[in-house]
Amino acid sequence: MQVRNSALDFDPTLRVQVIEGRDPEIDDRADIVIASYNGIAGDERDVRLFRSAFKRRWRSLVLDEGHYLKSRDARRTKAIYGARTTSNGALFRRADRVWVATGSPVVAHPADLWTHYSRLFPFAVLNDADEPLTYDEWVDRYCITKHDGFGEKIVGAKNLDDLRENLAPFMQVLRSTDVLDLATPTIDTIPLTPAGIKRGYTPVLSPEALAQIERCLDADAGLDELAVPLATERRLIAEAKAAAVADAIADELDGGRDKIAVFGHHLQALDILYHRLSRFDPVLYTGGMAPATKEARKNLYINEPRCRVFIGNIDAAGIGLDGLQTVCARAIFAEASWSEVMNDQCVRRLWRSGQTRPVHVSFASLAGSIDERVQKALARKAKIIANIMQP
Numbered sequence: 559m560q561v562r563n564s565a566l567d568f569d570p571t572l573r574v575q576v577i578e579g580r581d582p583e584i585d586d587r588a589d590i591v592i593a594s595y596n597g598i599a600g601d602e603r604d605v606r607l608f609r610s611a612f613k614r615r616w617r618s619l620v621l622d623e624g625h626y627l628k629s630r631d632a633r634r635t636k637a638i639y640g641a642r643t644t645s646n647g648a649l650f651r652r653a654d655r656v657w658v659a660t661g662s663p664v665v666a667h668p669a670d671l672w673t674h675y676s677r678l679f680p681f682a683v684l685n686d687a688d689e690p691l692t693y694d695e696w697v698d699r700y701c702i703t704k705h706d707g708f709g710e711k712i713v714g715a716k717n718l719d720d721l722r723e724n725l726a727p728f729m730q731v732l733r734s735t736d737v738l739d740l741a742t743p744t745i746d747t748i749p750l751t752p753a754g755i756k757r758g759y760t761p762v763l764s765p766e767a768l769a770q771i772e773r774c775l776d777a778d779a780g781l782d783e784l785a786v787p788l789a790t791e792r793r794l795i796a797e798a799k800a801a802a803v804a805d806a807i808a809d810e811l812d813g814g815r816d817k818i819a820v821f822g823h824h825l826q827a828l829d830i831l832y833h834r835l836s837r838f839d840p841v842l843y844t845g846g847m848a849p850a851t852k853e854a855r856k857n858l859y860i861n862e863p864r865c866r867v868f869i870g871n872i873d874a875a876g877i878g879l880d881g882l883q884t885v886c887a888r889a890i891f892a893e894a895s896w897s898e899v900m901n902d903q904c905v906r907r908l909w910r911s912g913q914t915r916p917v918h919v920s921f922a923s924l925a926g927s928i929d930e931r932v933q934k935a936l937a938r939k940a941k942i943i944a945n946i947m948q949p
Contacts, residue, residue, distance in 0.1 A: 560880040561592050561622070562574045562576055562592060565590055572589045573585070573587055573589045574588065574589065574591075575588035575590070576592045577591065577593035577597055577607065582606030584611060584614065591611075593607065593611070595637075596634060598611060598634070598637050598638070598649065599633040599634040601633075608637055608649070611652070612647070612649060612652055615653075616652055616654070617654050617655065618653060618654065618656075618657060619649065619650055619652075619653035619655070619656045619657070621656065621657065621658045623878070624658035624659060624660040624663065624674065625663060625664075625665050625670065625899070627639065627658075627673055627674070628671075628673060629673075630693065637649060638650055639673055639676075639677045640677070643676045648677070650677060656678055658674055658678070661902070661906065662899045662902070662903075663729075665897075665899050667701050667712045667715050668696070668701055668718075669693075669696065669700075669701055669712055671725075672693050675690075675691075675696070675725070676690060676691075676693070682725060682727070683696075683699070697712065700715060700716060700717050700718075700721050701714070701715060701716065702714035702715065740909060740913055743909050743917040743918065744916065744917070745905075745919045745920075745921075746918075746919075746920050746921075747920060747923055747930070747934050747937050748803075748806055748890070748921070748922045748923065749930055750799055750802040750803065750806065750923065750924060750925055751802070751924075751925045792823070792824070792893070795929050796822060796823065796824045796826075796827035797824070797826055797827050798924065799922060799923075799929070800822075800827040800830035800831055800834070800892060801830060801834055802922075803820075803831065803890065803892040804830065804835050805834075806890070807820060807831075807835060807867065807890060808834075808835060811866055811867070815866075815888060816866065817859070817867070817886040818866065818867055818868070818886065818888045819867075819870065819882055819886050819888065819890075819907065819908060820868065820870070820891075820892050821870050821871075821875065821889065821890070821891050821893075821901075822871065822872065822891070822893040823871065823872050823893050823894075825844060825871065828844070828869050828871060828892075832869055835867050835869075838865075838867045839864045840869050841855040841858055841859045841865055841867070841868055841869065842855070842869050843855050843856065843868065843869065843870040843871065843874060844871040844874050845874035856868075859882070860882070860884060868886065870904075870907075872894075872895045872901070873900070876895075876900050877903055880907075880910070880912075882907045883907065883908050883910050884912050884913075886908060887915035887916060887918065888917075888918050888919075889905065889917070889920070890919075890920050890921075890922060891919070891920070891921045893922075894921050894932075894933060894936045896936070901936060905917070919937075921934070
């Protein structure tokens with residue numbers, strides 16, 4: 559909806575088609591067609607939308623949130639870029655121009671760029687035989703790897719000056735200050751000690767899980783690889799502190815704060831927040847909702863003064879959501895993502911064009927526990943990312 563509305567604001571005469579789900583028919587009269595990656599990729603039984611898109615010659619193909627195409631094996635990547643570098647049945651080959659838009663071109667390491675490089679500008683970097691680099695050659699040139707007992711694992715980056723120089727002709731970098739006249743957000747943590755929970759307690763974390771997290775924190779490494787293996791533990795931590803987070807939010811609202819945006823991951827914890835904050839007429843915004851429902855709830859939060867709390871699932875609310883910044887400058891992570899990029903995306907729901915006030919972001923944590931260390935680390939990295947986007 560955001561892209562559609564922006565296009566019509568630019569030119570009300572444009573014919574814009576928004577593909578809902580996997581509607582197989584693309585209107586040949588449409589000037590702009592908006593579809594999701596999953597819709598284009600389809601599945602083994604239904605690729606009608608992809609075929610409909612592939613039949614048409616496009617003047618431009620815009621790949622919004624292009625970091626979603628970093629995985630070579632993902633079905634959406636294969637639909638857009640092909641299963642191989644030489645695949646003819648790739649949608650990007652049907653476009654005269656391809657634009658990749660993302661605030662996070664590198665999510666974890668330079669290997670994230672290889673799918674874009676290998677298809678869009680393969681001759682930007684050549685090997686000794688004057689040929690484009692294979693994936694393994696790219697990793698060898700720009701990534702630090704380590705054998706973890708099962709195989710080579712990418713643990714860092716190298717030769718970044720060379721990478722920047724080679725890719726510069728194909729990239730346009732816009733810093734936040736190029737489009738925003740806003741100070742960097744204030745980012746901090748809120749240590750909580752929920753009633754009935756001893757200080758330092760972290761629910762049912764095994765010694766092995768604690769050790770894994772400690773190793774990542776001590777090495778200043780990303781936690782995202784532990785997010786799935788420790789999903790149950792993360793959910794229990796989120797539920798354990800949800801009531802205390804709600805009480806902290808209520809205190810701010812009772813103290814005069816107009817509106818607050820709250821982000822979290824697990825639906826059970828978000829549900830606790832929703833019911834605990836019911837007197838503030840909150841809206842709940844999650845991925846399982848129909849697009850029309852999500853749009854209606856967003857608009858209710860924006861337009862209704864009595865609706866003072868927006869409770870959003872990070873995956874659903876972190877991407878493509880616009881408008882919160884017009885009424886809200888305060889965000890609290892009841893439960894942060896273990897992916898720094900997703901947290902940054904949520905911060906940018908408020909720290910964007912249309913914001914007129916200083917943005918304040920807090921990460922809530924269980925005081926004295928491993929959760930406090932995790933949330934402080936995530937808050938620190940969010941601050942680093944925000945500062946990188948400034949001159």
